[in-house]
Amino acid sequence: AQSVTQLDSQVPVFEEAPVELRCNYSSSVSVxxxxxxxxxxxxxxLLLKYLSxxxxxxxxxxxxxEFNKSQTSFHLRKPSVHISDTAEYFCAxxxxxxxxxxxxxxxxxxxxLP
Amino acid sequence: KAxxxxxxxxxxxxxxxxxxxxxSPISGHRSVSWYxxxxxxxxxxxxxxxSETQRNKGNFxxxxxxxxxxxxxxxxxxxxxxLGDSALYLCASSPTDxxxxxxxxxxxxxxxL
Numbered sequence: 745a746q747s748v749t750q751l752d753s754q755v756p757v758f759e760e761a762p763v764e765l766r767c768n769y770s771s772s773v774s775v776x777x778x779x780x781x782x783x784x785x786x787x788x789x790l791l792l793k794y795l796s797x798x799x800x801x802x803x804x805x806x807x808x809x810e811f812n813k814s815q816t817s818f819h820l821r822k823p824s825v826h827i828s829d830t831a832e833y834f835c836a837x838x839x840x841x842x843x844x845x846x847x848x849x850x851x852x853x854x855x856x857l858p
Numbered sequence: 859k860a861x862x863x864x865x866x867x868x869x870x871x872x873x874x875x876x877x878x879x880x881x882s883p884i885s886g887h888r889s890v891s892w893y894x895x896x897x898x899x900x901x902x903x904x905x906x907x908x909s910e911t912q913r914n915k916g917n918f919x920x921x922x923x924x925x926x927x928x929x930x931x932x933x934x935x936x937x938x939x940x941l942g943d944s945a946l947y948l949c950a951s952s953p954t955d956x957x958x959x960x961x962x963x964x965x966x967x968x969x970x971l
Binding site for chain 1 (some may be wrong): 862878891893894900901903908913914916948950958959962963964965
């Protein structure tokens with residue numbers, strides 16, 4: 745069974761500092777990987793996705809993630825965060841051959857401090 | 859283009875009642891999925907419909923059911939509500955039968971008293 749582990753439940757960081765949100769997946773088969781963001785009282789918005797090809801994926805709002813197959817990781821990074829990036833971030837995966845449902849991690853609350 | 863619309867936005871029910879939540883996907887999208895989000899269990903997959911057929915179901919009791927209509931709109935029903943059913947229920951739609959282009963609605967917040 746697939747599982748996704750987000751290693752940090754809360755990440756506080758000062759404005760304009762870099763941030764990395766960590767995600768590891770367990771599936772042994774080929775997977776698609778996603779990062780979603782959820783603002784308070786809202787649904788999920790896709791930040792970026794890895795389907796195949798280049799292991800460095802760029803998304804919206806200046807975020808990027810790197811797929812590392814050997815370490816089964818898909819960490820999310822941003823070089824300089826803003827107050828508006830405060831939100832909960834979810835990593836998710838689905839098997840590429842049968843992409844019918846997402847398995848989500850438990851989420852990381854990113855709080856950007858002034 | 860309108861996004862995924864979920865109604866109602868908030869719902870309060872009591873134990874033992876039943877509830878129906880509605881989801882209107884983005885125009886042209888034929889796949890609709892439902893997820894339950896709770897503080898304790900996180901985001902969990904409920905079921906997925908494509909062209910009125912349920913293709914995939916998560917590990918939830920039979921009290922949770924759903925359906926999809928010919929216009930791709932979907933409803934989910936929870937019968938005999940329990941306190942633990944309190945959650946944010948998220949609907950997502952996709953234009954194809956894969957998840958590369960999955961769009962989420964804002965959810966229905968269900969509170970069971």
